[in-house]
Amino acid sequence: MSLELLANELFVDIFEFLNVHNLFRAFHGLNTRIDQLLLIQLQKYYLDFRSITKHDFEVFSQQHLTSINDRIISLHISDDIETPNLPELLLSHGYRISQFIHLKSLSIDSISSFDLLNQIILQCHELSYLTHLNIMIQNNHDPEENFRDFINSIWSLTKLTHCNLDIRYPYATWLLEMSAFSKSIKYLSTRNISYNEYNLSHLIKHTPQLRGLDMSSIGLFYNQYPRVTFSSLISLHMVVECALEFMKNFFQRIPNLCYLTLEINNMHLDGQALENIFVKYFHNIKTFRFKMTVEFSPLEDLEEQVDQCLDSFRSHYWIAKHKLYVQCDWCPMDVNKTGLVYSIPYAFDTFNYIDGRQSKSTSPCNLNNKSRISSKIVHYAHNKIDFSKFSILDPVEFVNIRHLKIRLPFNDIFWSHIPRLDQLISLDVKLSQNFGYSQLQTFLDRAPNLYSLRFCHLNNFSMKSFGINSRSIRRLEFFQNFQVRLKYFNSEECTILSDSSLAAQCEVLLIDVENRTDILQLINVMPNLRALSVRPKDNENNQLQSWEITENLIEWLHKNLPSNYTYSITRNFYNLARISIWLSTAS
Incomplete structure (x- = not known):
């Protein structure tokens, strides 16, 4: 059957499942009918700029984005090694997030600047339909005030219901200092932020409609503090690493919990102990999923201990009432006598x-x-x-x-x-x-x-x-587990790599090289390369300060790379510089 024989309705249904920039690249300009479907009849666009080539990004943002920005309902942008500086470049083209007036979901990956994030979030305040926000950030240098402003700006979004914050920041406890109140956020994920009784109470106080919370470990809960009940919470996913009595003090604060997922470390709770907790504190529980690392006694038979553990989950409460089945994995050769106990089907x-x-x-x-x-x-x-x-x-x-x-x-x-x-x-x-x-x-x-x-x-x-x-x-990464005394590839090895079949089709390459001139060699001989992340050994100069080395690298890159390439320089804990280059080549 010819593609032209498909009804318009089928075209629209198919197009709504595809990323919009791929749609325009594949179909725009074929004929008047297809263009009319793309530009007039299609009402929902999902725009994902991850893994896009710089050439395609420039063409789409300059030629097509303005004509459809009022119909984009989902936007995903990233500042990682595949698209370095893309968010900043998008804003530099004159676009504002507030122009996507029907945007419902915004995802931002790998941004390291709270200043840039604050610009974007402030623009989100003009959006009337934004309900989902997903942000992943790693930042080791910004002052705490920038993070606090960033959090307050998010909590001031009036329509936001789902918020996922994957934040790796040493001062993330500024979350405790938020002054804004969100009456709209119902589901929150903060997997890399730990809580204690005080800051969790502060979070709940400033998020009174919160129903679902996905978080990292929780600290100690003491009876001597004024009791705060987290009555709005019905769903909880958390890591458990503290003593049982402290956990009980926390569990009694969430009486309306219906859905619970636990990752239990450094604590052995058998089925009877868990049943006692649930009977006492969780009267509305509907679904319970867990996994737990168990340290068995080295003085007793290991398999007998496994049987005892499983028998404790064979009660009427677990099997008949909750239909919960449990599996235990262990290794007979393990000198530490550890096992993994988890609910099935596996939920992680x-x-x-x-x-x-x-x-x-x-x-x-x-x-x-x-x-x-x-x-x-x-x-x-x-x-x-x-x-x-x-x-x-x-x-x-x-x-x-x-x-x-x-x-x-x-x-x-x-x-x-x-x-x-x-x-x-x-x-x-x-x-x-x-x-x-x-x-x-x-x-x-x-x-x-x-x-x-x-x-x-x-x-x-x-x-x-x-x-x-x-x-x-299409993506090839060479790395070592340690960060010092690295293996750097010399020019001969770079030539061997570039002559391989993998290099001929490679689009994204991460590698450590001895000389910065090898960067140019790889760019010139790999025909499909669109992103290169490289750590050159010759930037390690103990006689210079890190800012001097960075300035030297910037000057060299500016001199040797085409002007339509973009790049960023980041440093790890050992102050080693990594250069990420976004190549502007037609695909």
């Missing part, structure tokens, strides 16, 4: 797995079948100890994996745990002394949709050995 994004693991559960469905765990992110480690003498009581199979972290080489049993890799988009590989390139190649052949390969290498790694290939990989 990340799962840490090690070869030789054994499992038991309270679920009747898992007695004779392989356990299937659906988790987006899996960290898979192989055990060097021979565990062939141990029987696997409940083999596990991972499904729906999007991101995987592994070490090479791994045991062949790996393929029984992860037989399908068709949904995998990101792979984080760490090499051991015995290089496993053939095994890595086999892995890549089974991952047809793999986009990103993150490659952790040793100091003695040679690019001459790196002869792998993949048709799907």
Whole structure:
């Protein structure tokens, strides 16, 4: 069937599922009918500027964005290594967030400046429909006042109902000093901010309509403080790291809780202890999900302790009333005698797995079948100890994996745990002394949709050995786990890389090089490169201050890069500079 035979309504339905800049790049200008659908009939646009080429960004923002900005309902921008300085560049083109008058959702990733964020949030105050805000920021240098202004500006958004703040900032406790009150925020996520009784009370006081809270660990709750009841909360996701009595003091403050998700560390609560807490404090609970790290006694039989733990979750309260089933994983070779106890189905994004693991559960469905765990992110480690003498009581199979972290080489049993890799988009590989390139190649052949390969290498790694290939990989990252005494690639190794099949299709490259001139070499010979993040060794000059080195780098970049490229320079904890370059090349 010809595409032209499709009804307009079908075109509109299909277009509403696609990112708007990809729509215009693929369909604008084909004919008058398609242009009319794009510019007149289509009423909802989802604009995601992540991973866009600089050329496409310039073309779209200058030629098309003005004509549709009143119909954009979702906007996602980022200042990461793939699109450095994009938010600032968007504003420099004369755009204001307030121009997107029907915007409902705004997401901002990897911005390091509270000043820029404050500009954007202040413009959001003019939006009448903004209900969802997602911000990820890492900032180590801005003064506390800027962060406080930023938080107060968010809490002053009158329509905001859902707020997700992934903030890595040493003075994030300024959240306690907020003066603004939000009568609209109902669901809040602050996964990297810890609370105690005082600052949580302060948060609830300034967010009186809060119904759902997703947070990091919570500090101590004491009876001697005036009791504050968090009656609005019905949903809570939190990390538990304090003593049981303090947790009880907190739990009695949330009497209307219906949905609870716990990540429990450094505390062993068996089913009976949890049942006592729930019966006493949680009368309205509907859904309970948890995972808990358990330290078993080294003096008693490990499997008997596992059975005792599981038996405590076989009561009428858990099985019949709440239909809650629990699984316990442990490794017989583990000298620390630790285990992982969690509700099933598994309810968390990340799962840490090690070869030789054994499992038991309270679920009747898992007695004779392989356990299937659906988790987006899996960290898979192989055990060097021979565990062939141990029987696997409940083999596990991972499904729906999007991101995987592994070490090479791994045991062949790996393929029984992860037989399908068709949904995998990101792979984080760490090499051991015995290089496993053939095994890595086999892995890549089974991952047809793999986009990103993150490659952790040793100091003695040679690019001459790196002869792998993949048709799907577009992002390639070379890194080391430590930040000093790094392995920098010389010009010969950069040439070997640039001549490889992976480099020919690579769009995003992260690498450490010996000389800054290698930056130009990589840019000139990699035809599809749109973003380069590089740490040059020759910027390490102990005779100069960091600002002098930065000024020197800026001068060199300005002299050697085309004027239509943009770049940013950031420094890590060890004061090593990383240059992120956004190339302006036609795609």
